[in-house]
Amino acid sequence: MTKVVAGLDLGSTAIKLALYDGGRFGFWRGPAGWDTRNTAVTMLESAAREWQIDPGCIEHVCGTGYGRIGAVGLTRTVTEITCHAKGAAHLYPEVRTVIDIGGQDSKAIRTEENGHVADFIMNDKCAAGTGRFLQVMAHALELDLADMADMQLDSSEAACPINAMCAVFAESEVIGLLNRGKSRNSIVSGLYQSISTRIASMAARIDPTSPIVLTGGVSMHGLLQAQLAKALNAPVIVPENAVYAGAIGAALFAWKDYKIGGF
Numbered sequence: 001m002t003k004v005v006a007g008l009d010l011g012s013t014a015i016k017l018a019l020y021d022g023g024r025f026g027f028w029r030g031p032a033g034w035d036t037r038n039t040a041v042t043m044l045e046s047a048a049r050e051w052q053i054d055p056g057c058i059e060h061v062c063g064t065g066y067g068r069i070g071a072v073g074l075t076r077t078v079t080e081i082t083c084h085a086k087g088a089a090h091l092y093p094e095v096r097t098v099i100d101i102g103g104q105d106s107k108a109i110r111t112e113e114n115g116h117v118a119d120f121i122m123n124d125k126c127a128a129g130t131g132r133f134l135q136v137m138a139h140a141l142e143l144d145l146a147d148m149a150d151m152q153l154d155s156s157e158a159a160c161p162i163n164a165m166c167a168v169f170a171e172s173e174v175i176g177l178l179n180r181g182k183s184r185n186s187i188v189s190g191l192y193q194s195i196s197t198r199i200a201s202m203a204a205r206i207d208p209t210s211p212i213v214l215t216g217g218v219s220m221h222g223l224l225q226a227q228l229a230k231a232l233n234a235p236v237i238v239p240e241n242a243v244y245a246g247a248i249g250a251a252l253f254a255w256k257d258y259k260i261g262g263f
Helices: 036-050 080-091 131-142 145-150 167-179 184-206 222-232 240-261
Strands: 003-008 015-022 025-031 061-064 097-101 107-111 116-123 211-216
Touching: 003 036, 003 080, 003 240, 015 240, 025 036, 025 240, 061 080, 061 240, 080 097, 080 107, 080 116, 080 211, 080 240, 097 116, 097 184, 097 240, 107 184, 116 131, 116 184, 131 145, 131 167, 167 184, 167 240, 211 222, 211 240
Parallel strands: 003 061, 097 211
Antiparallel strands: 003 015, 015 025, 097 107, 107 116
């Protein structure tokens, strides 16, 4: 029987799942909802059926993220910092700095070979520059986050600077810009510009080095990737499946447990 382990990244706004059998990964993602624990269990059961395995055969389940504490069915928990570093190194082995923008916090991680954490810094005291901040801004712009992620800035447009980084004040500023006839694309680019400046200032404290990899749900936002590269004055790489980096790292730790102790 094929051995399968699972990595669960239990975020504040989304849950990411990675199944791994030592050769291939499978990925699933969905909103965290109000009951993170049961949502994760349902997702795991559904994923197992898609892989045509019995959910009970997945004996190693490593959890990470905001909701890992108190989650049921986990055989191990590992911090987000460690899992994102491990997952990013799997996706892009040359990585030396990882930027992860989560729903409630943002992180900059300097790594060594094999994804070992050398240093990190984390902003978890303010919503500015997080996925939650972007959700508020998308609502003010009457957009879905998916629409924001797909936006492109026309070469004839300039980004509208956003001065406020408090979600309440920034929302008012965005509405004011709309009322003055500014395009949504230029406002979104300005939001990403402001977030990138803040992230780059935070990352500077750990002396980031290239290659730099962006992970997490916000990695799907192409304009943010471009603005972050400008702010860091270095290329920012978004590997395929970067959104699942935390879950990938967790799955790799679960696989290590299996190899050491068996199922």
